[in-house]
Amino acid sequence: MRNAQRILAALAVLGALHLVILLAGFVAPYDPAAQNRDFPFAPPTRIHFVDAYGRAHLRPFIYSLSVRSDTVNEYEEARDKSYPVRFFIQGPAYKLAGLLPLHVHLFGVEGPAQIFLAGTDGYGRDQFSRILYGGQISLAAGLLATGISLLLGLVVGCVSGFYGRWIDESAMRLVELFLVLPWLYFLLAVRSFLPLHISPTQTFLLLVAVIGTIGWARPARLVRGIVLSAKGRKYVIASRGFGASDYYILRRHVLPHTYGVLLTQAALLVPQYVVAEVTLSFLGLGLSEPAPSWGNLLANLQQYNVLISYWWMFAPALALVIVSLGYLQLANAVHELQSGSI
Amino acid sequence: MEIEETARGATTPALVRAVGLSKSYVQRAPFSQKRFVIDALVDVELEVAPASLTALVGESGSGKSTLARCLAMLEKPDGGETWFEGEEISRATDRDLALLRPKIQMVHQDSAGALNPWFTAAQIIAEPLDIQRRESGPMLRSRACELMEEVGLSANWAGRRPLEFSGGQRQRLAIARAIALKPAFLILDESLSGLDLSTQAQVLNLLLDLQKAHSLTYLLISHDLSLIGQVADSVAVMHRGRIVEHGTRQDIFTNPRHAHTRELLNSVRLVESSFRTAQAGGQQ
């Protein structure tokens, strides 16, 4: 079935991406904070398979970079020595997924050459590594905030639909408000009231909490609809006749119907929230230097000279688009699957 | 208060007694001040003798289902009292209700709607046991299978879902679920309607067997007088929210006193006689 294939494809791409980002320490060749003041704004390192003598090699290799004399930020390859790209190479220490201390990296080159797959920024920091580490922050923020929104939406939807009357009325008014709210204005305002100078961890948690309160409204409304329709079913009435508590009825008869909706909403919310975190960090109200986030990586582009000359600084945008695309495809496919089976 | 004289004994106290029950529904059109009041039950008096089969008849809209729901404690009446086993239950607290519920159970009409289509047969039957925490884990399933066998369904079908059963089998499932908690009083709300005649007979026989085996008391709600004529011990007739007549099967069928009862009986006879005429006259 085409739908199932689409779901699998989307899941595969997303899964691979999330795995790579989770294992950022392993996949990234360098420490994201490591600066190379000699090589600011170096372009992405060219990978060669054919050497200066015209010989082809199976193993890709690179040349070391040297600064072109008398110019700023212009580099050329030093073709005297080639550095083969090695895999599972020993490199700077890191903690895998924040837990396991390791030295081995997926790929890299022997010093003093450096492999900058996505170029470097103004401080000479490897962008590829920063994108991977930054992905950890941005994706984690998106996923956690989605969890918060879904939980909020589930609880409000259940209580509202189940107990009805004034609880329902007031909850639905609130839902209407949140659906129409211009979220970025709301977010900026809330963020502005909170202290600007707090630790990165606190900033992150704060960010997640605030973003998570934007999008609970739509899931709440959908869950409420499901609860309302399930509430009136005869088998729910029969259940009451056996003495079932409200909680039992919600858990066994109503909740199972919500899973599909919650899944679709999750697939829609995650990319939105990742973009929200990226936007906030981009504007300077989210994660700030030196902690990498796709947002503050992209913020470099706000400088005119960076925008014009250093196209590789757009790379985090590509990662963002892939994430969005993957989740949106997943959402579409799940939605179609659902409406087909109902 | 008359104490029912049943065919079985002279002065056994009633198992269930409804005294002056009343219930109204108020419907309000949105954004308007108009209210529609529907008097579903008006001063209802009913007695059900233990181990008997009392029938409740009436046309659609007469309040039969409302009365059933009030007796099953699924709704609270606006006025009046309900007595069960000598105790007043219409104002019972939640604690008391928890103890009472297993004793009064209901089999609903629409079996497809009354059974959660996503549950398996075993889960459906085991649900009351699970809620009341009578059993747990593997014991739940084995008890459910026992009950399935008791109502004439093969335990091999325990994993099937309601829609995989026929209408008659679904009713058996619903009955199995209703007797799981070993109730004393079973309300059958149009449980035999919508079944073809042979299935009806089978389910009816099952019900009668169960009644004997477990000393159950039945309140059978139906609009099918010929069915009632076969099995009921006593009959109560409802019309527009009131019990207009109540007596033994003999009395009602041979000597109906209320105009509405006579109307009901006449319509049955009309159908029967026209059937007989069709059989006799119009046959090829």
Added chain:
Amino acid sequence: MNYLERRVIHGMLLLVGVSVLCFAFGALAPGNFFDEMKLNPQISPATVAALRSQYGIDQPLPLRYGRWVRSVIRGEWGYSFAYNCPVRSLLMVRARNTLLLTTLATLLTWLIAIPLGVWTANRRGRWDDRMGMAGSALLLAVPELVVAMLLLYWVVRTHGLPVGGMVSVDFDVLGKQAKLIDLALHLVIPTTTLVLASLPLLVRHIRASVVEVLQAPFVQAARAHGIGGARLLFRYALPAAANPLSSLFGLSVGALLSSSLLVEVITAWPGLGPLLLEAAMARDIYVVVGAVMASAFFMIAGSILADILLVVADPRIRLGSL
């Protein structure tokens, strides 16, 4: 009191609610704002003293709120520490600019989306529809942040349009026509970004609504009568889809405002967006409240407008049979 009047009053209550919420948030915030302000070298002691007396900055919350309300009635809307002037003068100009941008973007988006949505609804399942859907899915996945940056990049490389800002430096000396052209040129990037950001979702919704309407019996009947093509689509199907589309419009206002905030910041369009951002960074609290209120006002106005459109477009509501 008819429905519209009720909605307006409801909206005003909402605005009051939003303002209370803002102040409440401000009070909840950790850190003493007033002390931080005193430490800020940009704010002169005289200003601080004046603010204290006029706005009761160091007073408890209800007092502060009361003073602010009075300031609103006076027409000042509070005081900006960073700009050293009443908030109102800032708000008016910026709000006007945002209104210009968002209104233009909305009009363009709907002007493009309606024919596109209707046309693709008609050619559902055919190859050009599928390509269109794929393209819009791709566009949907690109966040407006990226769209804005890409457009800027392209413009900068090709030197075709002015980059950022609303008017050129020598705006004032230009002739009337030149002024208009200058404004229009500056509008291109922000407007295009907004349109590209809103288009995919809108087209999809319009398409879905029209597809649904095309299945309706009265449309089938019209088709059976031989009515077809553009006439069928635009005079029969589209009006029937007006109901869901109007509610869609109401819901999209908030999202559009959010998008425009970002676009304004990136393209340096002097609207409410950059104002709010600056104020948020500088904790210029009355400006923040003012900007949020302005956006809330636009949002409410937009949804009331959507309601009016709904009543106008759908005769069933007018005649009360719905």
